[in-house]
Amino acid sequence: xxxxxxxxxxxxxxxxxxxxxxxxxxxxxxxxxxxxxxxxxxxxxxxxxxxxxxxxxxxxxxxxxxxxxxxxxxxxx
Amino acid sequence: xxxxxxxxxxxxxxxxxxxxxxxxxxxxxxxxxxxxxxxxxxxxxxxxxxxxxxxxxxxxxxxxxxxxxxxxxxxxxxxxxxxxxxxxxxxxxxxxxxxxxxxxxxxxxxxxxxxxxxxxxxxxxxxxxxxxxxxxxxxxxxxxxxxxxxxxxxxxxxxxxxxxxxxxxxxxxxxxx
Numbered sequence: 001x002x003x004x005x006x007x008x009x010x011x012x013x014x015x016x017x018x019x020x021x022x023x024x025x026x027x028x029x030x031x032x033x034x035x036x037x038x039x040x041x042x043x044x045x046x047x048x049x050x051x052x053x054x055x056x057x058x059x060x061x062x063x064x065x066x067x068x069x070x071x072x073x074x075x076x077x
Numbered sequence: 078x079x080x081x082x083x084x085x086x087x088x089x090x091x092x093x094x095x096x097x098x099x100x101x102x103x104x105x106x107x108x109x110x111x112x113x114x115x116x117x118x119x120x121x122x123x124x125x126x127x128x129x130x131x132x133x134x135x136x137x138x139x140x141x142x143x144x145x146x147x148x149x150x151x152x153x154x155x156x157x158x159x160x161x162x163x164x165x166x167x168x169x170x171x172x173x174x175x176x177x178x179x180x181x182x183x184x185x186x187x188x189x190x191x192x193x194x195x196x197x198x199x200x201x202x203x204x205x206x207x208x209x210x211x212x213x214x215x216x217x218x219x220x221x222x223x224x225x226x227x228x229x230x231x232x233x234x235x236x237x238x239x240x241x242x243x244x245x246x247x248x249x250x251x252x253x254x
Contacts, residue, residue, distance in 0.1 A: 006239045009163040010232060013155050017100070032224065039228045043236060 003047060007040055079170040088178055092165035092185070096158045103154040108137045111152045114193065119147050121198040126205050145205050153193040153200075156231045160189035160238055167239070168246050181246075188242065196234035200227050 015033045023029060108115065112132075119130040119138035130138040130147060138147040164185035172178045204223055211219050 003236055003239060005167045006159065006163040006235050009159045009166070010235055013159045014228075021104075031221075035225050035228050036232075039225075039232050043232060047236075 003044075007044070011036065011040060081170060084175060084178060085169045088169050088182055089166055092162050092182060095186075096162045099154060099158055103149075103152065107135065108149045109134060111149060111154070114152050114154065114157070114190070114197075115147060115149075117194055118151065118153070118197040118201070121194060122147065122201045122205070125198055125202045128205060140205070143205055143208060145201075145208060147201060151197060151201055153197040153231070156196055156235065157189045157193040160192050160235055161185050163235075163239065164189065164242055168242065171247055185242075188238070192234060192238045196231055199234070200230040203230070 014036050018029070019025065103111070115138060116132075119132075122128070123130055126143075128140045128143050128145070130140050133139045136146060137149065137151070140146070165182055168181055168185075169178055172181050203226055207222065207226070208219075211222060214222070
């Protein structure tokens with residue numbers, strides 16, 4: 001499962017619930033919502049980048065293992 | 078993916094009802110009624126920063142040397158609610174037995190409470206450290222920095238908790254209870 005569940009709950013609790021509770025959507029609230037959404041976007045971008053890097057390095061190590069000669073593989077085993 | 082069963086839906090509903098009750102308690106009650114989370118938070122901040130905090134009725138916990146107040150917004154109750162509700166929602170289907178599901182709900186609350194204490198402590202300790210450096214800024218700018226720092230600390234703590242919980246509950250080689 002992805003991190004969408006906690007992110008969705010976090011945005012709901014910090015932005016949607018106050019609006020439903022009747023908080024005034026004034027400048028301060030828009031600033032608060034902006035900070036929350038920018039932080040969420042930043043975390044999503046960083047998580048996606050981290051996942052791509054991990055995938056890249058794991059595929060690199062797999063192809064490096066495939067490039068090894070059978071004798072080398074036997075020696076390691 | 079495991080399908081939703083009636084017991085799962087019922088337990089998520091219970092978790093959401095508990096979250097709603099907690100939110101009402103946080104909104105309606107004063108700072109002194111939040112001692113169950115503010116007192117241990119103040120104790121942990123004292124331990125980390127070395128700043129002494131004393132309880133002031135109706136205000137919160139006042140750091141006499143730093144003039145920093147641990148007030149109602151520092152309680153992290155919204156974080157606790159999100160961590161608890163999101164954990165139950167995400168992991169309840171993976172537990173096989175009713176006992177396992179009930180243990181998940183109880184464990185999610187205990188874990189969310191502990192995580193809230195740690196996140197509160199980190200957030201307040203950073204704010205206490207930053208306070209002298211931000212002294213020349215205006216009150217509004219200081220408030221903005223404190224707010225932004227809170228959003229980042231709580232969001233990162235929430236995601237780290239979720240990743241840790243996922244490893245513990247659904248990690249490789251583990252059979253759901």
